[in-house]
Amino acid sequence: MLQSSTIKFLKDLKKNNNKPWFDANRKVYETAKADFAAFVQQVIDLHSKKDTSIKGLVAKDCLFRINRDVRFSKDKSPYKSNFGASINKAGKKAMSSAGYYFHLEPGGSFTGGGIYMPGPEELKKVRQEIDYNFAAFKKIISHKNFKAVYGDLDKSAELSLSRVPKGYEPDNPAGDYLKLKSFIAMLKVKDAELGSKDLVKKTVASFAALQPVIEFINEGMQ
Helix, strand or coil: CCCHHHHHHHHHHHHCCCHHHHHHCHHHHHHHHHHHHHHHHHHHHHHCCCCHHHCCCCHHHCECCCECCCCCCCCCCCECCCEEEEECCCHHHCCCCCEEEEEECCCCEEEEEEECCCCHHHHHHHHHHHHHCHHHHHHHHCCHHHHHHCCCCCCCHHHECCCCCCCCCCCCCCHHHHCECCEEEEEEECHHHHCCCCHHHHHHHHHHHHHHHHHHHHHHCC
16 A cells, blocks of 8 residues: 555646755655555566566566656656556666556556567567467457456557558558557546555556566567
């Protein structure tokens, strides 16, 4: 579970996204960050019993910085109003492989994972793997556990091409998945669930449902 003070900090930060306020509340931030890190470590330790690729992973290597990169953004707010953790075999640095993710943001928290906007070579490999082994891939995303938790991979317009990519027939059975530019699945987490004693258990269950998808993607990129 997460402390109510952690949720309150993020809510307050969203309303006071400026350096003077943040500096005045730095101790509150450090306490909230430590609380989130402790939650992430619990998730890692429990799920690593099933997915040994993340065994020994340390939460601090998975947490993203709260400072925003404002160089190319019209929004010059200096801080993110969320905590995020990429739970991958190499932590947050493993951007070229699929992994798990937890996003903590009041009103917009979610759990899930996959691989977001992979590079051209990685994307090509994932698409080829889905095309070559669509029967196996379809079996994974049709499994009752995955369907119950996520329903399907995210097929939002911003994550998909309008047409099947060049090199594949328009009527390819895997067409809807070959069009994807990211291969992710997300489960929304309600604010009321954030303080629940079952949050770690529910998060680990969501990761377990996604694990076969992640393993399929990573095997295809080898």
